Amino acid sequence: MNHYGKPLTDVTLNDRFWNRFRETVVREGIPYQWKALNDAVEDAEPSHCLRNFRVAAGKESGTFGGFVFQDSDIYKWLEGVAFSLRWHPDAQLEAIADEAIETVAAAQQADGYLDTYYIINGLDRRFTNLKDNHELYVAGHMVEAAVAYFQVTGKRRLLDVAIRYVDCIASAIGPEEGKLHGYPGHPVIEMALMRLYGVTGDEKHLRLAKYFVDERGQSPLYFEAEDARNGNHFYWKNSPLRYRYYQAQQPVREQKDAEGHAVRAMYLYSGMADVARETDDAELIRACKTLWESATRRRMYVTGAVGSSEHGEAFTFDYDLPNDTVYGETCASIGLAFFARRMLLLEPKGEYADVMERALYNGILSGMQLDGKRFFYVNPLEVVPEACEMDAHKRHVKPERQKWFGCACCPPNLIRTLASLEEYVATEAAGTVYVNLYAGGEIRAEGLTLKVETNYPWEGDVKLTVLGDAAEGKKLALRIPGWCREWSLAVNDEAAEVEVKDGYAVIDRPWRDGDGIALALSMPARWVRANPRVREDAGKVALQRGPVVYCLEEADNGSALHNVRVGCAAEAEICWEPDTLGGVVTLTTDGLRETEDGWDGALYDFADAPDTRPVKLRWIPYYAWANRGVGEMRVWVRN
């Protein structure tokens, strides 16, 4: 059975750091979103989501409400619920989910079709606008929910609905004559079909995923023909993006750069990596690596944010990483973690886990308020609240998280990601268990079970205990993070000299019940510089400790943060503050603040360097910013 056939990676998380975030998922996120889907949040616009299904099923009269992709909200919710039930069983919640699945199933048409937008507005138009109407995107999320719900609960109801809908799609779209040679405007169905293939083992699901990947961007361009048929105006015609918005500017194997809408890009590349791995397609693997390098070595923020521009929520060009006009959608960082996890499955290299970790502890987690009640769509690295209000080109940047969104993609995406963190902890390859992410819990790999104890990311010590004798020849590979320059390893209290290969310390020895492995990762606060080609970070530094990127907030350091400078010789004082921001390590460094002293109020003057006064700078983890009211924030500080 292939990898996907496994129910889910067999990991239990019980981690000091992540527990508090995951608790908000079951306490706040899932119940709130259920209310939203049912139009029961008093001060919010109605979602229409579940009502659309009832209308489509003929159980209620009315018109379609919400975005064309509104159906996807219930699927993302169901997927999050499924994952949560694994580590937080809740019979009542499961009953609600079962009922929601019935509501969905009731709208399915005789031929398997199931998209309420078209069921309500006219089935004759279905599959006519794959480019913009998100039909295959919605189907992809349905499949993802169906697979997760089946894997966790064993219930096939939604899975069967999804399989029937996929059959319906495959009867209309595909390489055969008479079918539409199309593919989704917004990817996700590619990786969804690969997950489906994992549980069904049915080659047709693999074939359809591969078709969507490979047909994309072929000439003549399907989207162009579709627009012509529909008489559609091509929205991105005069944009620098054009078909790059959809990653359809050329066949994916020829693409050299991470381009266009960042979430779509990340979802596509994730699906490509799934297909590449399953089919062992060397060319497609190379394409994935090329796109990975573009995205992470030239177009990614230090927080793991991707998508430099609000225009198209998209990538722009190499080393173009503005901190204040960035888009950096939470979903895009989540997509980056998806992609990274799949690259790790392709080959166990620490580089992938480094990026995955960077995204998880920074640009993803920043998307949620600490109480789990508000969310960021956009994750800036520099904020001046007045600019967000008064400068139209920064209005997408919000200085505080929002309650919910009309286009509610980020909150449920965060929920399903946090609810399935188990998937990011470990991978297995060639008899080796790779520990990618350090978090307390249990890893039950084939032939090797490990208990993990750690206070990561606040401390660099990780204690692993072997539970039960391991199978013979089983190797253990512990990731040495890219940020770590000094570390030591002991097995049963004896220093172990091990080789580091591709970012992993690989220990090859027989494992017996009770064996203890102690990994000590030295975790000083370090100043980070960006590649000299990054214009916006020239002359600036960021501060990072372990995987956590820090920032300065007005709440601690006053406003006008552009006048703050740091000296990189300065050592940071490291302080665990249990009562701050839900418990964080803060950093304190010496700095200088340029003052207005001696400046006579002119706008420009011939003047010497500004007066400075020494200041203590207090840094907090970037993910925790904007939890203490509206104020300035900045990650990159003048040096």
Add this chain to the structure above:
Amino acid sequence: MNHYGKPLTDVTLNDRFWNRFRETVVREGIPYQWKALNDAVEDAEPSHCLRNFRVAAGKESGTFGGFVFQDSDIYKWLEGVAFSLRWHPDAQLEAIADEAIETVAAAQQADGYLDTYYIINGLDRRFTNLKDNHELYVAGHMVEAAVAYFQVTGKRRLLDVAIRYVDCIASAIGPEEGKLHGYPGHPVIEMALMRLYGVTGDEKHLRLAKYFVDERGQSPLYFEAEDARNGNHFYWKNSPLRYRYYQAQQPVREQKDAEGHAVRAMYLYSGMADVARETDDAELIRACKTLWESATRRRMYVTGAVGSSEHGEAFTFDYDLPNDTVYGETCASIGLAFFARRMLLLEPKGEYADVMERALYNGILSGMQLDGKRFFYVNPLEVVPEACEMDAHKRHVKPERQKWFGCACCPPNLIRTLASLEEYVATEAAGTVYVNLYAGGEIRAEGLTLKVETNYPWEGDVKLTVLGDAAEGKKLALRIPGWCREWSLAVNDEAAEVEVKDGYAVIDRPWRDGDGIALALSMPARWVRANPRVREDAGKVALQRGPVVYCLEEADNGSALHNVRVGCAAEAEICWEPDTLGGVVTLTTDGLRETEDGWDGALYDFADAPDTRPVKLRWIPYYAWANRGVGEMRVWVRN
């Protein structure tokens, strides 16, 4: 007779610096624009401008073409022609202009109305959309052209047309019951009417100007009512600008900040200053000063550019001066010079002349290619060509000047400004002749005629010679520019100790024919800093010599200018280069360039300060940038 009654300030310019630019006006600008107005430029979209007049006059059939304000193009051209005829008589050109005026006049309706958009599309709709349809704006430019043409040629034809049209407007709009209580969405008619009042002496022209100024922004808001009547969607409804776009958010006397569309703002404030001066209205004068201070002390670029954002081509908020996404429209800097000149008429203070000079030598002049054939609409202070192409939010910033514009406001505005530079040289008040701008030529003030010789702005020496005995008690005030920290003055070769008041060295002595005044302004290159509140200039300096702001271009200094740093102790080498960029003083300073040496290609790293290597930096005047192909440019450089 009031000030406006004077034909024009009696100045002859014959200046080494300005002559070359003014020659392009008569050699390139005026003939090219005439071709454009007649749809005779081969590779350009037709203007339709003159054709619209013929259609409106019933001499040709067809529909209206071009923008709703297309008529204004011929008026701006005629105004430029008028000014040019003063210093460059050209009988053939004058004949063409006379004929154009006949084409205009032929379209005038029996009641005086004259806007081809409404004549062609339906007169019943006239004056129904003052907010957006530019009717009064077009009328304003007609009046300005008419007055200039009359003042220079003595011909009344267009003046009479304009007076009749103004009567028609005044019969429809005004304070009286039954009239529309409206005002222009785009100001200009206010200052135009004041110029008209200057030649007619007719109080009704003053009254209408004052009405437009004072009615603006009154409650209930006229524009709101107008939109309601028209069922118009309010375009700026969800923008931070709203009615501030039109400077109509409140009555002008209550406005505290320079807001909204920068050109409109500057034109309005200019009209306000005209009205304030003529009516000696202390409250309105105070309002002008408040807006002046906002615009120039908190919202102006070092180049004299105004309008920080492309959104609404508008002001944003205090000290918000991004260098790379700036709008900085050429017309807005021209408007700033208009405003400054009028403030000088209100009170002779060097501060106003300083800003006027800053705009003229930098942000205005940068609008035109050295050969006079191409123009900038937007005048950025930092350009990376790839960003202009790939970042949608910088696409308004062009790395090279454009041939012409569909909305051709800047080129003719530049032409009429350069053609009327005489107006900026001197002012008179209370028996004193104020020399505001140093340029070679002759100033014939009442009772005092001066010959001026100088190589300004490349050298700081100005030689003035009194021609003929002056009237008794006539004082001479020479501006000591704000940029000048050391200067000396000699009269007839004897050092003169004079008091400096409000930025002018005032010499009070009898003047005899042949008296020589030698002003020596010390003109070293100086490093400029911005107010510490300006975020985008923190840690950066600009370089200025005399009134000229400098910049670094890729052509001289390579790309990646963000990695260039300057040491402010460095003295600049000053070099007159007659064969460079039409003859400029270049500056050379020592600098450092951060290199990629020792950087391993990673996007982020824990690293010490980058390696640097010493470089010689070559600076050129900002106005002359983008005359040597496409490349990076930057005014503010890291320090």
